[in-house]
Amino acid sequence: MTSDQLVVTRFAPSPTGHLHIGGARTALFCWAYAKKTGGRFLIRIEDTDQARSSEASARGILEDLAWLGIEWDEGPELPVAGRASPIGGDPRHVAPFYQSQRLAIYNEVLDGMMGRGVAYADFTPAETIERARKASSGKNETFKYRPADSEILPLAEQKRRMAAGESHVIRLRAPQEGIRVVDEVLGEVAFAAGEVDDLVLRKADGYPTYHFGVVVDDEMMGVTHVLRGQEHLMNTPRHAAIQRVLGYRTPVYAHMPLIFNDQGAKMSKRERDATARDAVRKAGLTASPITAIDDAAFTGWLADKKRQLETGQLESLADHLHLTLPEVSVEDFRKAGYLPEVICNFIALLGWNPGMKNADGTDLEKFDMEFLARRFDLPAIGKSNSRFDRKKLASFNGDAINAMTDAEFAARWLAWCERFDPATARQLAAMGTERAAWLARAVKPRCKTLRDAMKPAQFVFTPDDAIAYDPAAVKKHLEAPVVASGVVSPGQTPPAPLGLSTGRDILRALKKVLETLHPWTPEVIHAGIEQFSKDHGLGMGQVAQPIRVALTGTGVSPGLGEALAVVGKTSTLARIGRCLERRA
């Protein structure tokens, strides 16, 4: 491998589900390395499992990558709204990018291998091998399929039986030599001779196995650097063996540490099912609470840890139980209201660290894609597995939200709602930019994700006559006697200020002041309320809390100026009026 050669990295997902967060990190690192070296990043779809692959899944994975901002230079084309050209394409003429469309290529290579005796057709029934495998695992031995030379049919016989349509696989005649692989993150890894057995290259259905497809395609597509998860480490000698037999280059390998959940277990959909199952048990449910799942399926799922609900069913169930499922796929995180740039930042940190300090001496850990593209490097990748700390992700996301301008936040919140919460999106859109900005200012420091931006904003969208009053808040802030602010000598009963003996009295007096305020902006409102408190010898809190109860039904809300401004003058006065009338 010469250093002036064009670097080509690839991400090669199998389209059997959603893009996993770990896969996203692999893709991100591949992308970053290509950018860093001025090379190319390509995507190949490994759809050789006919039963599990789907075009919908492939499409979803591409969309998730695009959403994250991980764009590929070569690969399947994905049109992007508002952009002239799609992502992807085939500038170096290495297509097709779907392995299912490359069968002729594999077969040609295979034919050559058989002719040279480094691959052979094997007609042994799968069950026979399976039995042998079971037997040796029973004896705690590692099963290696390695027939003696004499057991391998002559080529002509192989061809004859293949032509006759007999079911068979094609296997590698594995070279029996030790294999040494230089890994850019782990260093030199050696495997003893005999580690690689006669693995299958082409399955009985005529599709290549993963090992074979990867090796052939990486060669043909000019891939120079293979960055993948450490779960592939033991595949490396297999791939190297195939490459050796084929006379291919061996790309540079870099195996990155794995990502686990906070329990140290694999992040998987199974984890989501388990979370839902626990909640169902706690709630004491024995029958399906939602129509999307019939009772038989529900009880079966509940009883069997290994069973999984369909994604849609699981989510409906979680909604019904007001349960937040642990996110595992990019789509989950998107739905939960995490920002793509924050996700990229965070997952990059899981296994990679720029090793730089900020001006104040803290570690530099917040960075953008442009920084990654400039600073990413293989030797800085860690060797040990890490756990995915959702709390820290949430913190990063909250920081990013807080750092946005009000207008930017309003726009991104709206965009999120349009996709995941259309009802709120309509209300937000109807609000107008000025009020939306006030709302953004009110909500920004109170949410970690776009999804939970709704909580502190809920009162805004509640109709004036539907505010539900929290009895405790009413008692505390409207009915309890008011004590004058300021220093009061011990044992002395302070006089009620200007005849305002309860929060309700304060609210009534304040309403008259609010009626006169103009324009109805956060600043004017805030100043008006502050002046009112001063005039009556009250603390801000004594005035603020009664308004809060009138406005939201509770003692908790964003800052008063923003809250009243967003709700609007008419609605604010209506809410205060309704609150005063109630059991006055």
Add this chain to the structure above:
RNA sequence: GGCCCCAUCGUCUAGUCCGGUCUAGGACGCUAGGUUCUCAUCCUAGAAACUGGGGUUCGAAUCCCCAUGGGGUCACCA
């Protein structure tokens, strides 16, 4: 079990390659204060780690060996 990889606060990590500047720094979380009209944000402070044992060396978180622990992998899945 065989093979392979890994090992610094609860978690993510800096420091390890080129031993001394490390009474081991930061971030998230946690605890305690403070600012503020509630909540949140924000600010300040604190508790919290070099897995163990042997070497090598004047000196080891850093180098070597062993043990222990964790992980991966052993398919006609990828």
